[in-house]
Every structure is written in structure tokens, then in C-alpha cells.
Amino acid sequence: MDYLNLGRSGLRVSRACLGTMNFGTGHGLAASDEATAGRVIDAFLEAGGTFIDTADLYHRGETEEIVGRALKGRREHVVLATKGAMPVGAEGRGLSRRHLTRALDASLRRLGTDHIDLYQCHQWDPATPIEETMATLDGFVRQGKVRYLGCSNFTATQIVESQWAAAQAGGTPFVSLQPQYSLVQRVIEAEVLPACERHGLGTVVYGTLGGGVLTGRYRRGEAPDPDSRMGRLLGRSMPGARGWATSLLNDRNLGIAEELVKVAAGLGADPSQVALAWVARRPGVTSVLLGPRSVEQLRSNLAAFDLDLPEEAAARLDEVSRLDLGPMDGSFFHLAPRGDLAHR
Numbered sequence: 001m002d003y004l005n006l007g008r009s010g011l012r013v014s015r016a017c018l019g020t021m022n023f024g025t026g027h028g029l030a031a032s033d034e035a036t037a038g039r040v041i042d043a044f045l046e047a048g049g050t051f052i053d054t055a056d057l058y059h060r061g062e063t064e065e066i067v068g069r070a071l072k073g074r075r076e077h078v079v080l081a082t083k084g085a086m087p088v089g090a091e092g093r094g095l096s097r098r099h100l101t102r103a104l105d106a107s108l109r110r111l112g113t114d115h116i117d118l119y120q121c122h123q124w125d126p127a128t129p130i131e132e133t134m135a136t137l138d139g140f141v142r143q144g145k146v147r148y149l150g151c152s153n154f155t156a157t158q159i160v161e162s163q164w165a166a167a168q169a170g171g172t173p174f175v176s177l178q179p180q181y182s183l184v185q186r187v188i189e190a191e192v193l194p195a196c197e198r199h200g201l202g203t204v205v206y207g208t209l210g211g212g213v214l215t216g217r218y219r220r221g222e223a224p225d226p227d228s229r230m231g232r233l234l235g236r237s238m239p240g241a242r243g244w245a246t247s248l249l250n251d252r253n254l255g256i257a258e259e260l261v262k263v264a265a266g267l268g269a270d271p272s273q274v275a276l277a278w279v280a281r282r283p284g285v286t287s288v289l290l291g292p293r294s295v296e297q298l299r300s301n302l303a304a305f306d307l308d309l310p311e312e313a314a315a316r317l318d319e320v321s322r323l324d325l326g327p328m329d330g331s332f333f334h335l336a337p338r339g340d341l342a343h344r
Contacts, residue, residue, distance in 0.1 A: 001048030007175035008200030013079050017051040018044045019289040023066050024059030031293045034066050041070045043295045055083035056107050068112035081118035082107050095125035095133040120150040124158050130165045138171035150176035156195035163199045181205040183321040184253045193284040202286035208279045211248045216261045216271035220254045259320045263313045276304035
């Protein structure tokens with residue numbers, strides 16, 4: 001396992017980050033029960049992983065409870081990250097001082113810990129002044145409840161505003177961003193990744209398998225298997241779920257997936273491994289979120305970090321997935337190298 005500093009900080013994290021959104025059976029699309037989740041966490045730590053990410057939103061707090069129980073007795077060996085802003089149960093939402101204070105205390109209780117290593121704003125809140133948010137987060141750090149701060153799904157402008165607000169108040173800045181990034185979703189290359197580099201944020205990228213499109217399970221002209229993730233979403237009564245699945249299964253994305261399958265076959269690898277390897281080698285990426293539902297999926301995902309992706313194969317994937325992002329100053333293509341890696 002390799003490790004890097006997260007952004008402009010001394011926090012060392014593993015290149016693979018264990019995402020836990022699939023842990024829980026009480027709400028939403030149930031995936032992994034507590035026993036299975038525990039085995040996944042065990043296998044991740046045994047493989048040298050140190051970075052685990054969750055959120056209060058996941059299964060309405062059940063996921064945090066599962067993670068907290070699984071880490072009992074070995075909490076000090078893990079960089080534990082969670083997120084706040086979204087509604088949980090009947091609670092409010094947003095990045096106000098009132099909501100974040102309640103959200104953090106609830107997360108600490110569910111996780112069974114006295115501090116969070118990386119506390120992240122789950123999304124931007126246009127109703128709350130960013131000065132209030134950053135001052136509140138700085139207070140958490142000063143109280144010892146939080147060690148480092150991050151954000152998720154922020155735009156380049158929002159990142160700049162946040163760092164400026166922290167600097168003006170002499171407070172604690174963000175050290176990370178959690179954005180969506182994959183072969184089918186590359187828009188962060190235009191402005192977000194350069195903003196992260198300039199303002200000291202590492203990236204912990206999610207959605208790297210494009211909602212499952214990049215696993216090679218879906219084909220143009222073929223209906224998804226009803227038991228697949230996309231098949232279940234398309235079969236739900238919620239228009240939002242069906243609309244999201246339909247938007248992912250568009251002709252462009254399925255074309256990228258077809259090329260990915262060809263590249264993977266040439267390498268003797270699984271398409272999902274190649275998709276993960278492509279993301280992991282991109283400039284500006286610090287850690288890659290994995291969302292396994294089983295130990296078998298985890299081990300397959302981890303193998304991607306040892307996959308040698310030839311330049312020719314990477315170039316083929318670059319070309320087929322390239323977006324017309326308009327005029328660019330080229331700053332993304334001059335991001336600093338990932339730096340020294342510690343091997344284990």
C-alpha cells in the first residue's frame with residue numbers, strides 16, 4: 001500500500017480509501033449487513049489501508065454506527081473521515097453553526113470516538129455565509145473534536161471563497177476535496193483540480209466506476225440485468241432513481257465502457273480494475289475511494305493499485321473519454337507530481 005500527505009498538511013493517508021456508503025441495511029438500497037461490513041473493514045486494514053470515509057447521511061446514521069463498532073479497540077490505527085450538512089432523520093441541514101455543531105456531536109456519538117481525523121462539509125450551503133461555516137469548523141479543531149477539515153462537491157469558486165474566509169479569520173483551512181471523478185465524469189479537470197493544487201487541497205475521488213457503468217456489465221442496446229444496480233434503480237418507483245440510472249446509461253458512457261472492456265481484455269484484467277488504475281494515476285489525485293460490498297470486491301479493487309497501465313492503454317482511454325471543456329490555460333496538465341510514496 002502507498003501513502004501520501006493529504007493536501008498541504010502532514011496527514012498521511014493510504015492511496016486507497018475505504019468508502020462505506022454500502023454498509024447498512026435499514027434504509028435505501030441495502031447492500032452489506034454489519035457482519036459483512038466488518039469483514040470488509042478487517043480485510044482493508046490487513047491490506048495496509050489506513051483511510052476510512054463515511055458520512056452521517058449514509059443509511060441515516062446506521063453506517064457510522066457500524067463503522068464505529070468495527071473500529072473499536074483499533075481506532076488509533078485509522079484516519080477516520082466523516083461528513084456533515086445533509087439531513088439525518090428529522091434534523092435540519094446545511095453548514096450553519098447550529099446544524100454543524102449538532103451533526104458533529106451526533107457523528108462522534110455514533111462512531112464511538114472523541115475526535116474525527118477529517119471532518120468534511122458534504123455540500124455547499126448557499127443559505128449560510130461561508131465565514132460562519134469556516135469559523136465553526138475552526139472551533140471544532142480548537143476544541144480537539146476534529147483534526148483536519150475538508151469539503152465535498154465544492155466548485156472551484158467555492159473552494160477559493162472557503163480558503164479566503166479561513167485565511168482572513170486566521171482559522172483552519174480545508175486540506176481536501178472529495179469530488180466525483182472517473183472516465184465518464186472528467187469535468188473537474190477544467191477548474192476544480194487546478195484550484196485544489198493552488199489552494200492546498202488534496203483530492204479523495206469518488207464515483208470512480210461511474211455508478212457501475214465502468215464494470216463492463218452494461219452494453220448498448222441491451223437492458224440491464226434486473227438484479228444489477230442499474231436494473232434495480234430502473235425498477236424503482238422513484239423518478240429520481242430512474243432518471244439518474246438513465247443518465248448514466250447514455251450512448252457516450254456505454255461507448256467508453258466498451259473501449260474499457262477491450263483495454264482490460266488486452267491486459268488480462270477486470271474492467272473495474274483498469275478504470276480504478278486510470279483514476280489513481282491521474283495528476284492531482286491523492287486517494288481513491290472504493291465502495292466494495294464484499295471482501296471479494298475489495299480485493300479485486302485493491303489489485304488495481306498494482307496494475308501496470310501501459311501508456312498506450314491510458315492514451316486510448318484518455319481519448320475516448322475526453323470532454324470538450326472549452327478554453328483552458330493548461331494548468332491541470334502541469335499539476336505537481338504526486339510526490340514521494342511510502343511503500344508497505
